Amino acid sequence: GFPTGWTGYAPLSIQAGEGMDSYAFAFGLMGVSIILAGFNIIVTIICYRAPGMRWSRLPMFVWSMLTTGFLFVLAAPVLVGGMYMIITDRTAQTAFFINQLGGSSYLYQDLFWFFGHPEVYILALPGFGIVCELLPVFTRKPLFGYKIAAAGMFGVAILSFFVWQHHLFMSGINPDMRPLFMLTTELISIPTGFIFLVALGTFWKAKIRLTVPMLFAMAFFVNFLFGGISGVLLSDVPADTTAHGSFFVMAHFHYTIMGGLIFAFFGGIYYWLPKVMGITMNQRLGKIHFWTMFITFNSTFMPLFAVGMLGQPRRVFEYARNLETLNDWVSISAFCLGVSMLIFIFNFVMSTVVWRERAPQNPWQARGLEWQISSPPPPGNFTHIPVVLAGPYEYGDPNALPVADLNPPAGVIAGALTGAGASTTTSPGSEA
Numbered sequence: 315g316f317p318t319g320w321t322g323y324a325p326l327s328i329q330a331g332e333g334m335d336s337y338a339f340a341f342g343l344m345g346v347s348i349i350l351a352g353f354n355i356i357v358t359i360i361c362y363r364a365p366g367m368r369w370s371r372l373p374m375f376v377w378s379m380l381t382t383g384f385l386f387v388l389a390a391p392v393l394v395g396g397m398y399m400i401i402t403d404r405t406a407q408t409a410f411f412i413n414q415l416g417g418s419s420y421l422y423q424d425l426f427w428f429f430g431h432p433e434v435y436i437l438a439l440p441g442f443g444i445v446c447e448l449l450p451v452f453t454r455k456p457l458f459g460y461k462i463a464a465a466g467m468f469g470v471a472i473l474s475f476f477v478w479q480h481h482l483f484m485s486g487i488n489p490d491m492r493p494l495f496m497l498t499t500e501l502i503s504i505p506t507g508f509i510f511l512v513a514l515g516t517f518w519k520a521k522i523r524l525t526v527p528m529l530f531a532m533a534f535f536v537n538f539l540f541g542g543i544s545g546v547l548l549s550d551v552p553a554d555t556t557a558h559g560s561f562f563v564m565a566h567f568h569y570t571i572m573g574g575l576i577f578a579f580f581g582g583i584y585y586w587l588p589k590v591m592g593i594t595m596n597q598r599l600g601k602i603h604f605w606t607m608f609i610t611f612n613s614t615f616m617p618l619f620a621v622g623m624l625g626q627p628r629r630v631f632e633y634a635r636n637l638e639t640l641n642d643w644v645s646i647s648a649f650c651l652g653v654s655m656l657i658f659i660f661n662f663v664m665s666t667v668v669w670r671e672r673a674p675q676n677p678w679q680a681r682g683l684e685w686q687i688s689s690p691p692p693p694g695n696f697t698h699i700p701v702v703l704a705g706p707y708e709y710g711d712p713n714a715l716p717v718a719d720l721n722p723p724a725g726v727i728a729g730a731l732t733g734a735g736a737s738t739t740t741s742p743g744s745e746a
């Protein structure tokens with residue numbers, strides 16, 4: 315094993331046993347795969363869009379993956395470099411992170427968090443994309459502020475490279491650096507706020523369909539708001555000096571990553587699984603899963619804000635006497651949260667293996683390109699390369715064009731995807 319915790323800080327990482335080599339090699343290799351995935355995503359989106367898929371018609375989830383792709387290729391090389399330096403410090407007598415030999419253990423923290431903070435947004439941006447994708451479908455309205463949402467994602471991505479030292483406020487860095495990183499961290503709430511603005515505008519006067527995916531998308535905004543606001547508080551140096559290393563930070567992080575993104579990802583699973591597998595998950599069980607997860611999540615992590623403010627530090631196995639009741643409450647809630655996951659697994663297994671209720675082509679009446687073909691999609695997704703005619707969010711407009719021509723006349727596009735032999739055609743989704 316490795317004795318450093320997940321961050322692998324020097325000098326412990328240099329002094330550790332052989333397990334550390336595994337850590338550095340495997341983590342570095344993962345960095346390489348992240349870089350390659352990033353190039354793949356960026357090149358695919360820029361070069362392989364279907365005819366008519368203009369930038370102004372790109373689905374928000376694709377925008378989110380494009381910005382995430384840039385984070386992949388710009389942040390992960392620094393991680394790979396840091397891991398490479400650990401390996402050479404341990405094997406080739408270099409001294410990048412060894413203070414006594416002229417290196418600096420702070421250098422590692424800088425490299426790690428230069429990757430580590432954008433990494434948080436590598437998780438966050440696809441979640442933003444998923445909820446932006448779900449809102450228009452279940453409000454039956456165009457996405458409010460399409461450009462604002464895309465700009466917000468780019469703003470988050472760019473700013474995420476200028477905040478990393480907020481992880482080092484209390485580590486003894488030069489105090490003159492702290493106001494700058496406090497400011498950049500607080501600034502990131504502005505492009506994040508764009509996403510909330512887009513959501514509020516889309517919800518405004520909408521007839522909301524409370525389907526399982528939509529419930530998860532709405533919970534994302536509730537939970538992520540708590541995570542985001544506590545993050546603004548933590549980015550403030552005086553406040554961070556108090557709350558650093560406490561359960562308050564734990565509560566903040568779990569509200570963003572779990573309360574925000576895991577909820578968004580579950581929304582995405584319930585939304586896209588009928589397309590991916592051609593099978594509908596049981597909606598009643600889905601709603602039970604949602605409500606148990608939403609209630610027990612909040613009952614697990616909300617008290618941790620209080621526990622942290624009352625002084626409980628992270629990474630201890632013993633709690634102060636006066637905090638025992640709260641900690642017991644949190645533990646019981648956490649087990650119930652685990653049970654809510656069992657409900658999901660039960661639903662997933664029963665729906666896909668036992669009940670196998672066939673999903674229609676377009677169960678949500680969505681305009682996304684993927685919903686215009688059968689569930690699950692045929693090999694190659696489209697028999698012919700479709701020609702995109704309109705944007706994906708033009709709901710409520712009786713004059714809106716169908717989203718794509720799935721069987722364009724020969725000559726409109728250069729070639730068919732599955733070759734000349736393909737004779738079966740998919741009929742265009744008849745969109746009411």
Ligand SMILES: [Cu+2]
Binds near residue numbers: 431434478480481
């Ligand atoms: Cu950070």
